[in-house]
Amino acid sequence: MTMRRLAALLALAPLAACTPNERPTAGPVARAASWQTVATEEDRRRLREWRTAFVNGLAQARAAGNGVAITREGSLLMPDAAIGGTIPNGDYRCRVTKLGARSPGLLPFVSYPAFNCRIAQSGRLQAFTKLSGSQRQVGYIFPHDQLRQVFLGTLVLGDEQRAITYGVDSDRDLAGFVERIGPRTYRLILPSPRYESLIDVVELVPSS
Numbered sequence: 001m002t003m004r005r006l007a008a009l010l011a012l013a014p015l016a017a018c019t020p021n022e023r024p025t026a027g028p029v030a031r032a033a034s035w036q037t038v039a040t041e042e043d044r045r046r047l048r049e050w051r052t053a054f055v056n057g058l059a060q061a062r063a064a065g066n067g068v069a070i071t072r073e074g075s076l077l078m079p080d081a082a083i084g085g086t087i088p089n090g091d092y093r094c095r096v097t098k099l100g101a102r103s104p105g106l107l108p109f110v111s112y113p114a115f116n117c118r119i120a121q122s123g124r125l126q127a128f129t130k131l132s133g134s135q136r137q138v139g140y141i142f143p144h145d146q147l148r149q150v151f152l153g154t155l156v157l158g159d160e161q162r163a164i165t166y167g168v169d170s171d172r173d174l175a176g177f178v179e180r181i182g183p184r185t186y187r188l189i190l191p192s193p194r195y196e197s198l199i200d201v202v203e204l205v206p207s208s
Helices: 003-011 041-048 050-063 067-072
Strands: 090-099 109-111 115-122 125-130 135-142 148-157 173-180 186-191 199-206
Touching (some): 050 067
Antiparallel strands (some): 090 115, 115 125, 135 148, 148 173
């Protein structure tokens, strides 16, 4: 890690501490009137090209022999499965599936066990926090249209206790859509993350 990168990490205000009792703190994203006013150009591109990333990730996964596993997931891994409706606040079981491989040697299909996530009101927006796991997404959910909401956030890794502020480190920035795909089932799709996959699909099911 370069001294410049280290200094940036130490100087940044936290977006969130990754413990069950904390949520993303105030910042430029939290105060934004709409996601369009704060999204980076790279994340605007990710959002525009989400379906291409989804289709390409599925194609890679199927070509590697994971067709049965994909079919078993039903609407979770169907690109056009959104049926409209906003996600309620509350505690969720969140299960990550990674589709496609960004580089040779990586698996094109990985499905992890469920972890704990929380969605809580934070002013006009909803704050999303993945509370456990080695890769933890933290950020805010914005209104968008009748089918989906927009997520902007960052990635916390390993034993890090605080997230980098959105828009500062493009390697950690995340953008995606929150969609309802069943009566009580939602998903967060994260196209073109910097690490490992072509798209991450996070299933969100209420804990109770």
